Amino acid sequence: MARAVTTRRKLVFTILGWSIGFLIFFPILWTFLTSFKTEGAAVATPPQFLLFDWTLENYHEVQSRSDYGKHVMNSIVISVGSTLLGLVLAIPAAWAMAFSPTKRTKDILMWMLSTKMMPSVGVLVPLYLIFRDWGLLDSRLGLVAVLTMINLPIIVWMLYTYFKEIPGEILEAARMDGASLMKEIVYVLTPMAIPGIASTMLLNIILAWNEAFWTLNLTAANAAPLTAFIASYSSPEGLFWAKLSAASTMAIAPILIMGWFSQKQLVRGLTLGAVK
Amino acid sequence: MATLQTRATARIMMSPAIILLFLWMIVPLVMTLYFSFLRYNLLMPGTEEYVGFLNYQYFLTDPAFFTALGNTLLLVGGTLLITVIGGILLAIVLDQPFWGQGIVRLLVIAPFFVMPTVSALVWKNMLMHPVNGLFAWIARSFGFQPVDWFAQVPLLSIVLIVAWQWLPFATLILLTALQSLDGEQIEAAEMDGAGPLSRFIYLVLPHLARAITVVILIETIFLLSVFAEILVTTNGGPGLQTTNIAYLIYSQALLQFDVGGASAGGIVAVILANIVAVFLIRLIGKNLER
Numbered sequence: 304m305a306r307a308v309t310t311r312r313k314l315v316f317t318i319l320g321w322s323i324g325f326l327i328f329f330p331i332l333w334t335f336l337t338s339f340k341t342e343g344a345a346v347a348t349p350p351q352f353l354l355f356d357w358t359l360e361n362y363h364e365v366q367s368r369s370d371y372g373k374h375v376m377n378s379i380v381i382s383v384g385s386t387l388l389g390l391v392l393a394i395p396a397a398w399a400m401a402f403s404p405t406k407r408t409k410d411i412l413m414w415m416l417s418t419k420m421m422p423s424v425g426v427l428v429p430l431y432l433i434f435r436d437w438g439l440l441d442s443r444l445g446l447v448a449v450l451t452m453i454n455l456p457i458i459v460w461m462l463y464t465y466f467k468e469i470p471g472e473i474l475e476a477a478r479m480d481g482a483s484l485m486k487e488i489v490y491v492l493t494p495m496a497i498p499g500i501a502s503t504m505l506l507n508i509i510l511a512w513n514e515a516f517w518t519l520n521l522t523a524a525n526a527a528p529l530t531a532f533i534a535s536y537s538s539p540e541g542l543f544w545a546k547l548s549a550a551s552t553m554a555i556a557p558i559l560i561m562g563w564f565s566q567k568q569l570v571r572g573l574t575l576g577a578v579k
Numbered sequence: 580m581a582t583l584q585t586r587a588t589a590r591i592m593m594s595p596a597i598i599l600l601f602l603w604m605i606v607p608l609v610m611t612l613y614f615s616f617l618r619y620n621l622l623m624p625g626t627e628e629y630v631g632f633l634n635y636q637y638f639l640t641d642p643a644f645f646t647a648l649g650n651t652l653l654l655v656g657g658t659l660l661i662t663v664i665g666g667i668l669l670a671i672v673l674d675q676p677f678w679g680q681g682i683v684r685l686l687v688i689a690p691f692f693v694m695p696t697v698s699a700l701v702w703k704n705m706l707m708h709p710v711n712g713l714f715a716w717i718a719r720s721f722g723f724q725p726v727d728w729f730a731q732v733p734l735l736s737i738v739l740i741v742a743w744q745w746l747p748f749a750t751l752i753l754l755t756a757l758q759s760l761d762g763e764q765i766e767a768a769e770m771d772g773a774g775p776l777s778r779f780i781y782l783v784l785p786h787l788a789r790a791i792t793v794v795i796l797i798e799t800i801f802l803l804s805v806f807a808e809i810l811v812t813t814n815g816g817p818g819l820q821t822t823n824i825a826y827l828i829y830s831q832a833l834l835q836f837d838v839g840g841a842s843a844g845g846i847v848a849v850i851l852a853n854i855v856a857v858f859l860i861r862l863i864g865k866n867l868e869r
Binding site for chain 1: 597604672673677682684688697713852860
């Protein structure tokens with residue numbers, strides 16, 4: 304029997320819930336609104352909430368900066384590229400761990416996770432020097448490689464927890480029917496694993512898109528993704544709030560929408576299956 | 580035979596990921612360790628020489644290290660305090676049935692998806708700016724003197740920004756845990772005359788204990804190396820007031836080009852992080868057995 308919910312109680316929590324939601328979301332909403340203001344209106348006191356002259360000028364201006372498109376492309380290439388590369392490496396590994404586990408499987412998984420605990424700053428110096436010597440500084444290739452390795456443990460772990468839930472008998476049945484290993488993977492495992500792979504992919508694109516240690520330290524102008532591009536607005540004299548807002552809105556909108564769609568898998572992915 | 584073959588295949592399938600990850604971990608770490616025993620400055624090439632533990636001695640006795648360590652602890656501790664307590668309260672509210680629950684949930688988790696550089700700049704300029712910022716306007720409307728956030732309370736300002744980014748994470752995980760709480764148990768406690776507070780202390784909190792531990796440990800790992808928020812707002816200043824360990828090492832390496840010193844700092848950071856990691860690995864490992 305569910306507890307009786309009085310309308311009054313529900314009303315109280317509706318007001319409370321929406322107020323909290325509004326407050327937490329407000330900085331994002333404010334950025335969104337400011338992106339449609341003129342620079343003058345953006346810094347006006349008292350602040351103008353909705354009654355201002357809406358303009359698309361900032362979006363035009365940000366986009367007409369020839370390098371903006373480049374930074375968007377860098378973000379896409381780096382986040383999608385590192386995620387796909389990570390999947391290529393992780394799918395066979397997670398498959399093997401989930402379906403032919405040995406005594407050491409658990410240790411390997413734990414070890415993979417432990418590499419994630421290493422603070423980036425602990426390996427900043429050698430990585431910077433290697434990148435400098437190999438000419439990888441400020442290159443997309445270098446960042447794809449770094450972000451692949453950073454997220455690989457999470458990708459393996461997420462895939463492993465998803466693959467674990469696929470009943471092994473089905474694979475055995477396919478094997479009995481004479482399916483080769485490749486066929487087993489392509490025709491049996493993959494279709495069943497697609498939802499898990501998709502949510503792993505989504506979460507990792509989000510993580511890679513927002514990664515802001517290596518992207519800031521290993522790029523300058525050419526390979527800088529949006530995280531680094533936005534950081535260039537931090538110069539003290541360059542207070543162009545409306546343009547900052549327009550650039551920010553464009554930088555976070557696609558990821559925010561993806562995040563909203565993947566929110567159900569988020570908890571599981573972020574806690575590596577510790578909370579479901 | 581078949582199993583033997585399967586096992587060999589399994590090993591081949593795992594090896595690329597394992598080998599690459601191993602190299603990724605061990606090569607830079609060994610290099611950091613090696614550099615940490617050298618006098619090595621990029622501005623003075625050719626003068627590298629073995630100096631034993633001198634770099635460690637300098638790093639660990641540098642007053643900047645203690646300031647940075649203190650700032651790191653305050654940053655991690657402050658953010659954890661806000662996000663865990665706030666997260667529990669928010670999760671309890673969001674767990675109640677009300678109109679538009681789904682939409683509010685989306686609003687609450689949104690900050691987690693905002694890239695750190697954006698949230699830091701938006702908060703610093705549009706909200707916390709002492710003249711044109713929204714907070715300043717609110718303060719003035721109530722007749723108060725506006726706070727000059729980054730001049731008066733720089734570390735607290737960073738804590739607030741980081742807490743805003745991580746509150747959704749804590750809320751979402753605690754909410755998920757809360758939803759698995761047995762409703763009948765609560766009902767039984769209610770019938771036995773347990774008030775809301777004792778229900779919270781004796782039923783809800785123990786049920787959330789695991790999730791709270793997970794939140795604390797995962798957040799700690801990320802919060803120990805907060806970097807972008809500091810870089811775009813304060814550059815570690817004023818003075819060293821917002822310099823944490825990560826930023827200190829960064830400035831030694833890429834601003835002062837002191838490879839040896841920064842490497843020693845890096846090793847110290849790795850050791851600090853590992854202390855936390857041991858707990859997390861154990862916790863998640865336990866869960867794997869169940």
